[in-house]
Amino acid sequence: MEYPFTRPRRLRKTEIIRNLVRETDLTINHLVYPLFVKEMPEKKVEIPSMPGIYQFSPEGILEEIEEVMSLSIPAIILFGIPDKKDEKGSSAYDENGIIQKTVRKIKAIVGKNLLVITDVCLCEYTSHGHCGIIKDTSVDNDETLRILSKVALSHAEAGSDIIAPSDMMDGRVKVIRETLDKNGYHDIPIMSYSAKYASSLYGPFRVAAESQPQFGDRKSYQMDFPNKREALKEIELDIHEGADIVMVKPALFYLDVISMARQAFNVPIAAYSVSGEYLMVKEASKAGFIDYKRSVTELLISIRRAGADIIITYFAKDVARWLKESFL
Ligand code: PBG
Ligand code: ZN
Secondary structure, X not given: OOOOOOOHHHHHOOHHHHHHOOOOOOOHHHXXXXXXXXXXXXXXXXXXXXXXXXXXXXXXXXXXXXXHHHOOOOEEEEEEEOOXXXXXXXXXXXXXXXXXXXXXXXXXXXXXXXEEEEEEOOOOOEOOOOOOEEEOOEEEHHHHHXXXXXXXXXXXXXXXXXXXXXXXXXXXXXXXXXXXXXXXXXXXXXXXXXXXXXXXXXXXXXXXXXXXXXXXOOOOOOEOOOOOHHHHHHHHHHHHHOOOEEEEEOOHHHHHHHHHHHHHOOOOEEEEEOHHHHHHHHHHHHOOOOOHHHHHHHHHHHHHHHOOOEEEEOOXXXXXXXXXXXXX
């Protein structure tokens, strides 16, 4: 044996020493909690595909917001489910639409103490469930851009703090940036879902957001999952068009993409730990063979270790509670 003999175990002896040399942290500052708001009489309804996650009415969500704030969660991302859908998703840019009125209500209460991010897309608002306008049988890119910029502007007017386009149309960051700037919203950041893959892990979300496509799939606009270099191209384009924060989505099956993006770019990177990731961990721990707290922590730390700055996660409230009790 060589002298000196290196013994990595010296630094694993006690919790204190492990903490001292720990390379990656998870604090509440990184987390964004997704919330679903729906035009409905009930205050809250549990989502069957996502145990522990609810749809809220615009009234009902205010209690939830109080809880989110009491847990010191810094940001939420809002998804809206309107009462009327049509071919063009026109309720998405209605000034009295579900998101617009909910954002006004929330902002009146929270002021600057909670960041309200709004998801900009059409799939919850179109009768066919696609993220854009259908011409013939496919999603028309440039027609969709016109609508998306109206949606983004209506969110900014309602008081949204960060605009997050998730549609995956080409050029949407550019038109949204131009529209916001033209209307005086220079200082509203864009968090773009840049590398968003056509993933099986969105299934539970589509029940929650009532946004299942009524025909076909999203493969003509969301990315093909075997591709990695293409993520660099998408992210680069979005940064060039004016994105302030770029996102990789999903997170768990795409840690390589997060890691690569971290190396290649100097903007903050967000990772969306999606509904399918949530459900896998929830159900597996319900079965009793993996520990809920430990697996959630390991999952979120892996996303941070890969290089994400921001994590959008349905686990945010649980993590916040554990952090308060200093369990992590
Ligand atoms: C679509 C959108 C999706 C999610 C958020 N916005 C995916 C999709 O339906 O294609 C998924 C989020 C999740 O699974 O948690 N605009
Ligand atoms: Zn969509």
